[in-house]
Amino acid sequence: MELFRRRTRRPTLDLDDIQATVLRARPEPYFGTHAIIEITDQAAGRQLLRRLAPLVSSAARWDEPRSSWMALAISYAGLVALGVPQDSLESFPANFRAGMAARADRLRDTGPNAPQHWEAPWGSGRAHLAVSVYADNEDDWRGTMAGYERQLQDLAGVRLLSHQxxxxxGFNVFGYRDGFSQPVVEGSGAEPLPGDGRPIKAGEFVLGYPSETGQPLPMPTPDVLGRNGTYVVFRKYHSHVATFNRYLRDNASTEEDRELLAAKLVGRWRSGAPLALTPEQDDPAVGADPRRINDFDYTDDPRGLRTPLGSHIRRMNPRSTKLETLSDVNIRRIIRRSTSFGEPVVPTVLTADGADRGLDFIALGARAIDNVEFLQSEWVNSGNFVGLGKEKDPMISLQDKGAYFTVPGSPPRRVHGIQSFNTLRGGEYLFMPSLSAIHWLAG
Ligand code: HEM
Known part of the structure; x- marks a missing residue:
C-alpha cells in the first residue's frame, strides 16, 4: 500500500516554508540515515546551516512521491552553540530548553531506560543538529547522503557524532506494518480518508496557525524563527524481539493463537489490519487498503472485546473510547515519522542474537514535547485512564516484575510474564525550523 495521502483541496499553509517531513509520509520501502552533529564553533555552525539550507526540502507538493529528501532539526544546546540571542532562547518552552535527559522523571525514563544508560551522544548535551535523509531507493539515499557529507568535510568546528x-x-523489526495512522492537518490540502475524522487545526502541528483552542500556540521569537516551525521528539529504542517471541510462544498453543495475542497487544494484526474491523483473523487486504485500514473507532466496543483497552494503538489514540480521566484526544495527536533499523526477526526465533535493531520513534507537532511527556506518564505507564490500574502499554513501557496484559472477554484473560520489549537507548527534544528560519539562524 502506498502511504501517500492525496492533496485534493487548496492548501492554505505556507508549504514553501514548512519542512517536507512535517507533511510528507515515509515511503514504503524506505532507506535513510539520521546524523547527529556537534557545533564546537559558532561561525562553523552557521556556515554549515548556510550550506545545508538549499538541501532541506520544503513541503510544497508534499503529496507527490520524491526519491529522497532531507530534514534538519536543532536541539536547545544547538541553538545556544549557534549563538542565538538570549531573548530568543528564553522564548522557547522550558521542557525543550531542559532537554530530554533532564525530563526523565516526567517521561518515566527510569531503570534501564534512564539517561545514565544511554548511548553516546544522547544525553551529553552535544547532540546539536539532527540531519535526516529519507529515500525510497538505495541509490538516491546514497547520493543525497554523499551531497550532505561533502558539506561537512572541510568544516573544522562541526563534528559528526553519530550516523545511524x-x-x-514498511514492517518494523517485530514484523508489524507501521507508520500509517496519522492526523490530517487542516490547511495542508489533504483529503481525509475514511476513519481519519475531521482535520485537526494546523496550529497543533505547525507554529503560527490557529490551534484547536482557536489561538496559535506560543511561538519562539522573533517571528521568522518560530513561524512555520515545529517540535520533534526523537527516541531511540532497542527492540527485544526474541523476548517478545518467547512471550507469545509461552502464552499461545497454536500459531493462530500466537498471532491473535500479537494482534491483541498492538490492536492490529501484523498486516496493519485493525482488530476493530477483523477481530477473528487477519485480513491482509484490509491492511493494504488505505480506505479501510483506519476506518473505525471504538464506539461499538466499549469493553475492549475486540481491541483491548490496554492495547498499544487504543492507548495512544483512544478515538471514541470513554476515558475515566477527562482529556481532549484531538490535542493529543502527533505526526509520526518513526524509522526502523536492523534486521527484522521472524516469530519462530526465540534466542537473542545480540544484533542492534529497533525503532527510532519520531514525533512531530507544535505540542509534540508536551504530548509525548503526557503520553509517557498517563497513557503508556499507567492504566488508570481506561480503568486498568497499574497495567502499562504492552509494547513500549518498562514492565515491573509480575506484570500482565489483560485481554477482555468472558472471563477476561490475564496474560502473565510480559516484559519490557523495547529499551530506550537515548533521545532528544529538537526544534524543526522553517526554511526561512534556517537562513535566519545561519546569519
Ligand atoms: C519501539 C517502539 C514502538 C513500536 C514497535 C511501535 C509500534 C506501533 C505500531 C505497530 C503501530 C500501529 C500502526 C501505525 O499506525 O503506525 C503504532 C501506532 C502508534 N504508536 Fe507506536 N510504537 C512504538 C513507540 C511508540 C511511542 C514511544 C509512542 C508515543 C509515546 C507511540 C505512539 C503511537 C501512536 C500515536 C500510534 C497511532 C495510533 C492510532 O492512531 O491508532 N508509539 N505503533
Missing part, C-alpha cells in the same frame, strides 16, 4: 542508517519494507 535505517530502512525497512
Amino acid at each position: 542508517d535505517f530502512g525497512a519494507t
Whole structure:
C-alpha cells in the first residue's frame, strides 16, 4: 500500500516554508540515515546551516512521491552553540530548553531506560543538529547522503557524532506494518480518508496557525524563527524481539493463537489490519487498503472485546473510547515519522542474537514535547485512564516484575510474564525550523 495521502483541496499553509517531513509520509520501502552533529564553533555552525539550507526540502507538493529528501532539526544546546540571542532562547518552552535527559522523571525514563544508560551522544548535551535523509531507493539515499557529507568535510568546528542508517519494507523489526495512522492537518490540502475524522487545526502541528483552542500556540521569537516551525521528539529504542517471541510462544498453543495475542497487544494484526474491523483473523487486504485500514473507532466496543483497552494503538489514540480521566484526544495527536533499523526477526526465533535493531520513534507537532511527556506518564505507564490500574502499554513501557496484559472477554484473560520489549537507548527534544528560519539562524 502506498502511504501517500492525496492533496485534493487548496492548501492554505505556507508549504514553501514548512519542512517536507512535517507533511510528507515515509515511503514504503524506505532507506535513510539520521546524523547527529556537534557545533564546537559558532561561525562553523552557521556556515554549515548556510550550506545545508538549499538541501532541506520544503513541503510544497508534499503529496507527490520524491526519491529522497532531507530534514534538519536543532536541539536547545544547538541553538545556544549557534549563538542565538538570549531573548530568543528564553522564548522557547522550558521542557525543550531542559532537554530530554533532564525530563526523565516526567517521561518515566527510569531503570534501564534512564539517561545514565544511554548511548553516546544522547544525553551529553552535544547532540546539536539532527540531519535526516529519507529515500525510497538505495541509490538516491546514497547520493543525497554523499551531497550532505561533502558539506561537512572541510568544516573544522562541526563534528559528526553519530550516523545511524535505517530502512525497512514498511514492517518494523517485530514484523508489524507501521507508520500509517496519522492526523490530517487542516490547511495542508489533504483529503481525509475514511476513519481519519475531521482535520485537526494546523496550529497543533505547525507554529503560527490557529490551534484547536482557536489561538496559535506560543511561538519562539522573533517571528521568522518560530513561524512555520515545529517540535520533534526523537527516541531511540532497542527492540527485544526474541523476548517478545518467547512471550507469545509461552502464552499461545497454536500459531493462530500466537498471532491473535500479537494482534491483541498492538490492536492490529501484523498486516496493519485493525482488530476493530477483523477481530477473528487477519485480513491482509484490509491492511493494504488505505480506505479501510483506519476506518473505525471504538464506539461499538466499549469493553475492549475486540481491541483491548490496554492495547498499544487504543492507548495512544483512544478515538471514541470513554476515558475515566477527562482529556481532549484531538490535542493529543502527533505526526509520526518513526524509522526502523536492523534486521527484522521472524516469530519462530526465540534466542537473542545480540544484533542492534529497533525503532527510532519520531514525533512531530507544535505540542509534540508536551504530548509525548503526557503520553509517557498517563497513557503508556499507567492504566488508570481506561480503568486498568497499574497495567502499562504492552509494547513500549518498562514492565515491573509480575506484570500482565489483560485481554477482555468472558472471563477476561490475564496474560502473565510480559516484559519490557523495547529499551530506550537515548533521545532528544529538537526544534524543526522553517526554511526561512534556517537562513535566519545561519546569519
Ligand atoms: C519501539 C517502539 C514502538 C513500536 C514497535 C511501535 C509500534 C506501533 C505500531 C505497530 C503501530 C500501529 C500502526 C501505525 O499506525 O503506525 C503504532 C501506532 C502508534 N504508536 Fe507506536 N510504537 C512504538 C513507540 C511508540 C511511542 C514511544 C509512542 C508515543 C509515546 C507511540 C505512539 C503511537 C501512536 C500515536 C500510534 C497511532 C495510533 C492510532 O492512531 O491508532 N508509539 N505503533
